[in-house]
Amino acid sequence: MSSRLDEFQSYRTRMNERIAEINHLGINRFFNLDTSAYKDGALSGKTKELLGLVASMVLRCNDCIDYHIVQCVQAGWSDEELLEAFNVALVVGGSIVIPHLRHAVETRDLARQK
Amino acid sequence: MSSRLDEFQSYRTRMNERIAEINHLGINRFFNLDTSAYKDGALSGKTKELLGLVASMVLRCNDCIDYHIVQCVQAGWSDEELLEAFNVALVVGGSIVIPHLRHAVETRDLARQK
């Protein structure tokens, strides 16, 4: 079970490499823009990862949630802080977010074990 | 033109009072839960307002954007920091967010004039 996160990351890496190999200029530039959006600036990269996480939760995308939780854990957000962000996403997005909250809590637990 | 934000806030106040008058237990409790979600906790209320703003932008709700921008300005977020949050929302949500980015930039300008 603890391999769910590993499988996601390995699939993500493999397909991102496939996309890089295809080498479409617009798509490449979008990926660069996406990476840049989370770099330190007027807001810290750490804060921006949390913004990305909440955006992913209200838009209900498990892969995006997994990606941002791993980034958030690495950036130093504590379990209590992540929970508060999960709660904002739950209140904004409603009960339709609950399956993604379950997923997010599980991912957070898995990410701590690594 | 600078009255757009005033009109929104006056409509919002009037209808929230009407909803309070109706006094439905579930709705009342939801409103309380919503208010509580942005109070200081493991994350500061200031940070949570920014999370609420980005969530509102990617979900593309102008009224919610207006509400959270006013809160964010009052909480002390600078123009540069708000822009960074707008940018995260734009990258996550795509060009469909652009009309709401225009709205958000206008609201930020209006909120600064008050």
Next chain:
Amino acid sequence: MSSRLDEFQSYRTRMNERIAEINHLGINRFFNLDTSAYKDGALSGKTKELLGLVASMVLRCNDCIDYHIVQCVQAGWSDEELLEAFNVALVVGGSIVIPHLRHAVETRDLARQK
């Protein structure tokens, strides 16, 4: 102010007539299918209007909310019953639904005055 609902209905009628005039087979058939979906069947038309209302609220479409509230009022749903449906939509869809809840409460009040 009480004319908001009249303006919506007159715009809706005028543009539906324009669309009928254009006479695109696929679009015509979709409109027929849409009308049929709310007719009495295994579920009553009254129940199906309430389903349409909640669907419109969680998808956050004010025009659709206005249309279904008028239909629901005509079908005989009471204020208390409509509020319960609003509450389900609010819990499922979250605080992003609140601006549409305000709109729905106002429309319900306007529809009662007619």
Next chain:
Amino acid sequence: MSSRLDEFQSYRTRMNERIAEINHLGINRFFNLDTSAYKDGALSGKTKELLGLVASMVLRCNDCIDYHIVQCVQAGWSDEELLEAFNVALVVGGSIVIPHLRHAVETRDLARQK
């Protein structure tokens, strides 16, 4: 294959217990509010489950669909009535709902076998 629904329910139970163990006040209160929204009131709990089902279908959440179908079957909605609700969701939400209609029909069949 008939175990898909069992796996969902066992995962749902396990993660809800994990979330309860975490014991975040806001999240706990949201879960209570969610449960309360479907209790008998001005509308019957049975009717509200059907509203929750249609909301879940147009928002395209399979886990939510599974949850509400099981509740709807227990509440006494017949196959014909559920189909009518599926149809409203399909018309409101469009062909993008079709994969979730397939899922819902399968879940309804599985829920009847239990």
Next chain:
Amino acid sequence: MSSRLDEFQSYRTRMNERIAEINHLGINRFFNLDTSAYKDGALSGKTKELLGLVASMVLRCNDCIDYHIVQCVQAGWSDEELLEAFNVALVVGGSIVIPHLRHAVETRDLARQK
């Protein structure tokens, strides 16, 4: 009434200039990427404008619909072709798209008068 489209375009121009003045690198690059996405390439710019239109309709953004209809008319799509694209959007997105179909038909009529 025929000024609705003019007002949108003037607001859009004014706020895009305000955003350009703010000069945020990430946002600037996103706007460039957005412009580039509709240039002639393996697909013609004309075809890509139609893709952008249908995407805007199923995502239910009136401002985006207005923008892409004007572009599509300029690119040479006929009324009959635009209607076919509207129909695809309607079938994919469902009746929740109908208010935006009304808006799109009106905008197409307005754009032809210019």
Next chain:
Amino acid sequence: MSSRLDEFQSYRTRMNERIAEINHLGINRFFNLDTSAYKDGALSGKTKELLGLVASMVLRCNDCIDYHIVQCVQAGWSDEELLEAFNVALVVGGSIVIPHLRHAVETRDLARQK
């Protein structure tokens, strides 16, 4: 791994047959309308499949993406043309579309192998 697409198609066929067997008039008519929307008309069926693909990507439905990619490949769209459509969907829908871009690229590769 190359069986992912086969499994989807076999599940889709099986459940569509189950739905046909249920024989609900409204649902049957919706399926017919859906099929008709992609037939040659003022726009070619080939163009309309590409519209359906982009709509599916911005609405983030993997099953719909798989269906339309197979149709697009059969209709004669080249890899380069499909990539351009993917790019429009990515720019309109933002980084939340990236997991579906990975899925789409993989499906395109699988569809070419068949």
